[in-house]
Amino acid sequence: MPAAREAARAFGVVYGPSIVLDAVAASAVASVLRAKRHHRRPRRTVALAAELVAVYLAVGRPLMLHWGANCEEVHKPLPGDETIPGPVVQSTRAVTIEAPVEAVWPWVAQLGQDRGGFYSYENLENLAGCEMHNADVVHPEWQQRSPGETAYLHPLWGLRVTRFEPGRVLALEDWGAFVLEPYGADRTRLIARGRTPRGPGAILNGLLLEIPHFVMERKMLLGIKRRAERSHTAATRRAAQAEPAPPVVHA
Secondary structure, three states: OHHHHHHHHHHHHHHHHHHHHHHHHHHHHHHHHHHHHOOOOOOHHHHHHHHHHHHHHHHHHHHHHOOOOOHHHHHOOOOOHHHOOOOOEEEEEEEEEOOOHHHHHHHHHOOEOOOOEOOOOHHHHHHOOOOOOOOOOOOHHHOOOOOOOEEEEEOOEEEEEEEEEOOOEEEEOOOEEEEEEEOOOOOEEEEEEEEEOOOHHHHHHHHHHHHHHHHHHHHHHHHHHHHHHHHHHHHHHHHHHHOOOOOOOOO
């Protein structure tokens, strides 16, 4: 029974806002269509709500699915794509990190509720009962995973690790892959690729999960960026301070 209560709590926090938003949007669109059918002018608030739905579908959703990514990243294949061939929806989000790949990867490697957290909105995750604690330091004991093991999102459930290639990719079943690519001498592109398989579940994913997933994943990418840049800057300063002073040459 406690497990059922926790599951219901998590469902309400994760999906509740989307259900309300979908209900309002559907009601507004239906009201506008009904008014048009009866040759009446819809109320201004209803018409505005329906227009916002159209703007979201035409502009907001594409921007949300490809936040931070360039055209090449959006269209090129990435490690982990093979787990869901021919998706009905594909998202590609990315962020530039002012640190080399080796300074970024440890933060990606320790993702997981039972490890370093997901560097996102911790209070919101814990409202859903996740018991999340986002790490601000790299833990050596959390740097290894094996395909097939579980990366927990919540104490009650998680996602199977499908690929774990140090310095390159962490892929999670039903989520997608986090891919690191060098970007110049001392910078990294962190790319999050998500794929939705065809079928009835794709409709539910679009209605219930796309917006909250974007909100949390965007924060996660920025959380990794902040931590990696901060730790890399600190390490660079320590290395500079440890360097011996150049010898003094007397004329």
